[in-house]
Amino acid sequence: MNKRILISCLIVCAAAAATVYGEDKAEADLKSLKEAYAGKFLIGAAGDLRGYSSDELANIKMHYDIVTPENSMKPQPTQPTENNFNFSTPDAMVDWCMKNDVKVWGHTLLWHAQTGRWFFEGPDGQPASRELALERLKKHIFTVAQRYKGRVVGWDVVNEAIDDRGTGRTENLRRSSWYTAVGPDVLTQAFKWAREADPDAELYYNDYNIEQGAVANTGKHASSMMLLKRLIEEGAPITGVGIQGHWHLDTNLADVEKAITNYASLGLRVAITELDVTATGDNSGEFNVRGGGTIPEENYQKQAEVYRKLFEIFLRHADVIDRVTFWGISDTRSWRGRQNALLFTGRLEPKPAFHALIEAASKNEAAPKNESAAKNEAAPKTD
Numbered sequence: 001m002n003k004r005i006l007i008s009c010l011i012v013c014a015a016a017a018a019t020v021y022g023e024d025k026a027e028a029d030l031k032s033l034k035e036a037y038a039g040k041f042l043i044g045a046a047g048d049l050r051g052y053s054s055d056e057l058a059n060i061k062m063h064y065d066i067v068t069p070e071n072s073m074k075p076q077p078t079q080p081t082e083n084n085f086n087f088s089t090p091d092a093m094v095d096w097c098m099k100n101d102v103k104v105w106g107h108t109l110l111w112h113a114q115t116g117r118w119f120f121e122g123p124d125g126q127p128a129s130r131e132l133a134l135e136r137l138k139k140h141i142f143t144v145a146q147r148y149k150g151r152v153v154g155w156d157v158v159n160e161a162i163d164d165r166g167t168g169r170t171e172n173l174r175r176s177s178w179y180t181a182v183g184p185d186v187l188t189q190a191f192k193w194a195r196e197a198d199p200d201a202e203l204y205y206n207d208y209n210i211e212q213g214a215v216a217n218t219g220k221h222a223s224s225m226m227l228l229k230r231l232i233e234e235g236a237p238i239t240g241v242g243i244q245g246h247w248h249l250d251t252n253l254a255d256v257e258k259a260i261t262n263y264a265s266l267g268l269r270v271a272i273t274e275l276d277v278t279a280t281g282d283n284s285g286e287f288n289v290r291g292g293g294t295i296p297e298e299n300y301q302k303q304a305e306v307y308r309k310l311f312e313i314f315l316r317h318a319d320v321i322d323r324v325t326f327w328g329i330s331d332t333r334s335w336r337g338r339q340n341a342l343l344f345t346g347r348l349e350p351k352p353a354f355h356a357l358i359e360a361a362s363k364n365e366a367a368p369k370n371e372s373a374a375k376n377e378a379a380p381k382t383d
């Protein structure tokens with residue numbers, strides 16, 4: 001080998017080694033999100049885990065304390081037809097979590113969507129009677145909640161019972177099939193059965209946009225306060241409220257903070273259960289909200305700032321917030337795919353938002369946990 005070739009080889013090898021070293025170093029330097037927030041609140045992600053790559057599973061293990069199955073524990077997939085239960089996906093997901101020291105959150109027992117029509121059909125094509133619908137609901141809740149008893153931290157017992165665009169002068173309950181078949185007391189009943197089925201689980205009411213109107217005490221927030229007070233009065237064993245957190249670059253942060261303190265004032269715990277902040281376009285838990293298109297680079301800085309401000313709020317209220325869960329793990333494992341709403345790219349590279357959250361944790365002295373902030377059934381009665 002002549003000298004020139006040898007030198008070229010050495011340069012190429014050195015460059016390759018530097019790249020590998022650089023990547024290793026970046027990986028080694030990457031902080032764990034869950035470790036950054038340890039002792040403040042749990043950090044979670046949604047995912048059913050079926051078909052996830054080993055890199056995705058490693059990302060979950062590194063950054064998250066707890067996983068919510070995104071779809072597989074919902075009524076439709078767990079009981080597609082009457083008495084025909086299917087738990088293969090959630091069983092595998094829960095097994096993986098238990099083996100890897102990751103907690104699980106149950107989602108969801110009573111919802112207007114992803115629920116088989118059969119729940120509401122009576123004999124001879126008539127609508128099911130109130131009694132029949134309740135009997136089916138009870139069986140569903142007992143079967144699913146007892147199966148995962150001791151393995152889930154808690155349940156989103158009731159999901160999204162409040163309708164959109166109300167004034168806030170009433171509970172504004174969604175006129176869903178459950179509402180039609182049973183009536184407004186179906187919500188309290190679901191909480192009571194969930195408590196019987198799993199006495200140790202935390203039981204949550206979960207909804208989107210329920211922070212909206214908190215400062216002015218109007219809209220969906222005012223409706224949620226009315227509903228929660230009624231549930232407590234009716235003896236529903238409710239531990240806390242899940243603010244879903246499907247947000248965007250212009251989300252009203254003052255409403256977010258006020259909603260947290262309002263719920264805490266009812267003696268309830270709070271969790272952010274489905275967090276994503278879209279880098280472009282709108283967001284909401286509503287199915288028909290869309291967005292997407294080209295995303296200017298500067299939007300990722302804006303997104304990082306919104307995430308940072310949100311976590312500064314959560315840290316200020318860490319005494320009542322038990323968990324902050326992202327709805328997905330990356331911009332491709334996300335229902336907001338084209339809006340790049342999460343902390344990691346599809347290749348699991350950390351985005352500016354990830355770094356902002358690590359920084360926010362390091363700068364903050366969170367309020368100590370206030371375990372005496374009423375937990376569960378100890379919630380005071382209010383009017």
Ligand code: 9MR
Binds near residue numbers: 114287
């Ligand atoms: O992320 C879920 C998506 O994959 C499903 O297609 C969708 C259909 O029901 O549900 C999504 O998750 C929802 C969650 O269960 C409740 N809050 C709103 C979430 C986003 O739609």
